[in-house]
Amino acid sequence: MKVETLHPWPATPGEAEEIQQKLRPLLDLDSPGPAAPRTVAGLDVAYEKGTDRLAAAVVVLDAATLQPLEESVVIGAAAFPYVPGLFAFRELPALVEALKKLTVTPDLLVCDGHGLAHPRRFGLACHLGVLTGLPSLGVAKTHLLGSHEPVGERRGSSADLRHEGQVVGRVLRTQDGVRPVYVSVGHRIGLENACRQVLALSPRYRLPETTRRADRLSRRALEQRGSR
DNA sequence: GCGACAG
DNA sequence: ATCTTGTCGC
Numbered sequence: 001m002k003v004e005t006l007h008p009w010p011a012t013p014g015e016a017e018e019i020q021q022k023l024r025p026l027l028d029l030d031s032p033g034p035a036a037p038r039t040v041a042g043l044d045v046a047y048e049k050g051t052d053r054l055a056a057a058v059v060v061l062d063a064a065t066l067q068p069l070e071e072s073v074v075i076g077a078a079a080f081p082y083v084p085g086l087f088a089f090r091e092l093p094a095l096v097e098a099l100k101k102l103t104v105t106p107d108l109l110v111c112d113g114h115g116l117a118h119p120r121r122f123g124l125a126c127h128l129g130v131l132t133g134l135p136s137l138g139v140a141k142t143h144l145l146g147s148h149e150p151v152g153e154r155r156g157s158s159a160d161l162r163h164e165g166q167v168v169g170r171v172l173r174t175q176d177g178v179r180p181v182y183v184s185v186g187h188r189i190g191l192e193n194a195c196r197q198v199l200a201l202s203p204r205y206r207l208p209e210t211t212r213r214a215d216r217l218s219r220r221a222l223e224q225r226g227s228r
Numbered sequence: 229g230c231g232a233c234a235g
Numbered sequence: 236a237t238c239t240t241g242t243c244g245c
Contacts, residue, residue, distance in 0.1 A: 045235075047236050054236090082236080084233040090236095091235080113234045123234070144234045182234085235236050 001105040003096050004131045009079070016086045020122040026130045029116075033135045033189030033197075037063045037107035040201065042210025043098070043128070044112045045091045046218035048226065052078040055225065056094035057218035059210065060106050066201070066209050072101040073221040084144065087113060088124040092131075099132060108189070108197065109136035110210040115186035117145050117161055117169035129187020136186030137194040138169075139208060143182060151180045156199060170195055174202040181206065 007023075010016035041060045048054065054077065060070040076094035080086060115125030115138035125138030146161035148171050155176050161169035161184070169184030172195055185194050201208035207215075 045236085047235080049237055078236095082235070084235090087234050118234080138234085140234050142234065144232090 001099060001102045001132070003099050004133070006093060006096060006131070010089060013083055013086055016080065016083075016089050017120065020120050020127075023127065023130050024120065024122045027122075027126055028188045029185065031135070031188045031190070033193045034107050035193070037135075037197070039063060039069060039104060039106045040108045040110060040197070040210055041099075041102075041106035042110045042208065042212070042214040043095055044211055044214035044218050045094065046215070046222045047078070048222055053222070053225075054078055054091070054094060055218040055221040056091060056098045057214045057221065058095070058098045058102060059213040059217055060102065060104055061201075061210055061213065063107070063200070066203070068213060070102060070104055071217055072098045073217055074098045074101070075221065075225050085119045088127045091124070092127060095128065096131060106134065109134050109186070110198070110201065110208055111136060111138045111186060112140070112211050112214070114138045114140045114144050114169070114182060115184040117163070117182060117184035119145060121168065123184070123186070125184065125186030127186075135188040137189055137197065138182075138184050138186055139198055139211060140182040140184075141207070153177055158195060167191065172198060174199060174206050174208075175204075178206040
């Protein structure tokens, strides 16, 4: 698939923040998003212990059956130091390369990290949404920004994530009794729909099948590249 | 000034 | 993210 050319790469955290501020206005936060996407892509990255080597993976699933339709992996290097709020700059180049190799264009991108629930409202999911032009959402395993009321123990229970009076995402329980995940919109999708999609993608485990599959693929690729 | 801080 | 054994629970 086609992906927007990567903007000039930031050399400092300050420059990285400028890029986020500049791209932020390009977000479409009004579209409800696809009601019944046919294909959904999961993205994730695995890192090698001591080095800066990484493997970025994308797995496209049939949204109805959750069966994999296409996979793409690329070995690369972390493109930026880890700084909370600038996390996307580590994985973006490798993820973009992996996306470019896809022969199909997914209807939705499910990213591993936050979207709008970000210090400058421009997390990884937003960034990837703008670069690809595709609907995107973020599913994070831990909190970054915002506060919320307690979430019910049953699957499907949720609570709005609010920050400075704005709803930036939703804390969603995807299975009975498990820790909830943090869902936030990235681009061209509404929070309501985003949560629906995440639940549909998580029939059995805490994390959506999309990210679970991408996670496995990225680690496999890393260890294979490491055992030679 | 003291925590919090996606992966 | 990654480093790591046993252990609690269905």
